[in-house]
Amino acid sequence: MADALLIDASDNVVTLLEDAAAGDGALGVTLAEDIARGHKVARHAIAVGAPVVKFGYPIGRATRAIRVGEHVHQHNVATALSGAETYRYTPGPTSTARSALPATFEGYVRGDGRVGTRNEIWVLPTVGCVARTAERIAARAAAVLGDRVDGVHAFSHPHGCSQLGADLAGTRSILASLACHPNAAGVVIVGLGCEENQVAALLGEIPESRRAAIRILAAQASDDEVAEGVAKVVELAALADVTRTTVGLDRLVLGVKCGGSDGLSGLTANPLVGRISDRVVEAGGRVVLTEIPEIFGAEQMLMDRAIDEGVFDAVVGVVNGFKRYFLDHGETVSENPSPGNVAGGITTLEEKSLGAVQKAGRAPLCDVIGYAERVRHDGLTLLEAPGNDAVSCTALVAAGATAILFTTGRGTPLGFPVPTIKIATNHALAMHKPGWIDFDAGVVLDDGFEAAESALIARVVAIASGAETAAERNDEREIAIWKRGVTL
Numbered sequence: 001m002a003d004a005l006l007i008d009a010s011d012n013v014v015t016l017l018e019d020a021a022a023g024d025g026a027l028g029v030t031l032a033e034d035i036a037r038g039h040k041v042a043r044h045a046i047a048v049g050a051p052v053v054k055f056g057y058p059i060g061r062a063t064r065a066i067r068v069g070e071h072v073h074q075h076n077v078a079t080a081l082s083g084a085e086t087y088r089y090t091p092g093p094t095s096t097a098r099s100a101l102p103a104t105f106e107g108y109v110r111g112d113g114r115v116g117t118r119n120e121i122w123v124l125p126t127v128g129c130v131a132r133t134a135e136r137i138a139a140r141a142a143a144v145l146g147d148r149v150d151g152v153h154a155f156s157h158p159h160g161c162s163q164l165g166a167d168l169a170g171t172r173s174i175l176a177s178l179a180c181h182p183n184a185a186g187v188v189i190v191g192l193g194c195e196e197n198q199v200a201a202l203l204g205e206i207p208e209s210r211r212a213a214i215r216i217l218a219a220q221a222s223d224d225e226v227a228e229g230v231a232k233v234v235e236l237a238a239l240a241d242v243t244r245t246t247v248g249l250d251r252l253v254l255g256v257k258c259g260g261s262d263g264l265s266g267l268t269a270n271p272l273v274g275r276i277s278d279r280v281v282e283a284g285g286r287v288v289l290t291e292i293p294e295i296f297g298a299e300q301m302l303m304d305r306a307i308d309e310g311v312f313d314a315v316v317g318v319v320n321g322f323k324r325y326f327l328d329h330g331e332t333v334s335e336n337p338s339p340g341n342v343a344g345g346i347t348t349l350e351e352k353s354l355g356a357v358q359k360a361g362r363a364p365l366c367d368v369i370g371y372a373e374r375v376r377h378d379g380l381t382l383l384e385a386p387g388n389d390a391v392s393c394t395a396l397v398a399a400g401a402t403a404i405l406f407t408t409g410r411g412t413p414l415g416f417p418v419p420t421i422k423i424a425t426n427h428a429l430a431m432h433k434p435g436w437i438d439f440d441a442g443v444v445l446d447d448g449f450e451a452a453e454s455a456l457i458a459r460v461v462a463i464a465s466g467a468e469t470a471a472e473r474n475d476e477r478e479i480a481i482w483k484r485g486v487t488l
Helices: 128-148 165-179 199-203 208-213 225-240 269-282 299-303 309-328 339-343 349-360 389-399 427-432 443-447 449-464
Strands: 013-016 040-042 051-054 057-062 104-109 120-125 151-154 184-191 214-218 245-248 253-258 286-289 365-369 379-383 403-408 420-424
Touching (some): 128 184, 128 225, 165 184, 184 199, 184 208, 184 225, 253 269, 253 389, 269 349, 269 379, 269 420, 269 443, 286 349, 299 309, 309 365, 379 389, 389 403, 420 427, 420 449
Parallel strands (some): 120 151, 184 214, 286 379, 403 420
Antiparallel strands (some): 051 057
16 A cells, blocks of 8 residues: 545545555555656546646646546646736635744844844855955955854855846845845945946945945955955954844744755645744744745635735736746746656646645735845735745845745755755655755654644754754855846
8 A cells, every 4th residue: 555645635636655556555546557756646537628636726637538546747737827817806714813932042133123043244246257256255254253253155146247227226136135134244245346236326225224234345446355355354243243142933034945846845845834934923923935936826825815905916916927027038937847846746837836835824925025125024925036946045035034944855955145944845855865954844744744843943943043054064055146137
């Protein structure tokens, strides 16, 4: 008997929890062929053109008749997504109760009241021409400062010149938002001098209240730009002379992200992260969800959780805007899932999206913000950004996330400027890549959600309080900027 899971009573497929062979039974269904873990099996006959249902929602339509026990995947199912749609606001039930939760963490309280999970100095280049200069400054300054700070890190990128209009503005804004992050006690902005992304314009997007923590280096005007940069980092270290303070989960800003999903993502890791999201929101904290193309097909679920019609309209705008972005470039809105997703058992974008939105739990949707904007309200916020792991996680950090819960069924070594907690969807990945993975959500299938939730919140608290993530141990810290325009 193969282990399998029926998610909703209305589903006409079940998901295998382990590799199974033809002739094996799975929840009363005899398999017609060998089928891998995370993939789907028909529990009822499905007529050609009929919806294939998982999570209680259609994930596509059968392209041919599917017999009971057959493998249900891209050879016999196609997406039903096309383009922009008309939506109706039909508010549904949400979780709104706030409970007194005992969970706290040890964070760095900044002068403006925000709380960081790390106490670092960041070096940000305005343009790719000085990216390596920024890296040399950070490396030398780290050696000088030692353990006076949690780290000195440069975040290089290839942009900042040969850009125009909104494309250049996006680069400028994302760097300005990163410069305002509470995990950075201070920031050195390294400019070249002749680039399109001029320092003066970038500073114009940084509040006056943050300017005392910013130092500027103009490389073309400096006799020794690296030495000068190191001196500025050391100067900023005085601002990092703070200690951790016990604070509640209401001071946490949590980004949620899934990368390299598989057929178990929507069954283990994503819903588990959703429970953590709800705990943070219930405590009065902030959760940020992004990856707009990876909610296509499940967007109505988020729209119905909007706190009012203004927020609903904003969700419609960002979803249809992203669909038009694809169509304007001659691409279909359903190009996802990726080859790795497909190999892991995900058949259509609808299926991926229905699993992905579970990271946001059940909380009301309070706000929608644009790319490079900063989170404004407590509760759940939707952020405009693509699904690409590096681009979307950078946008989460720029929005103010001080930790990221990153679920994965395939695994990745990537890390980002804030602690990035990698959560495996299955035991096999966690055991195969212990150097990448921080938490094994496969325990959901062994011990249930309650035990897994308690274990994961304890891990989140420990990491927010200073315990290293796997990515931090591996010195994996990257940013990527969403480039949308022409290059001169």
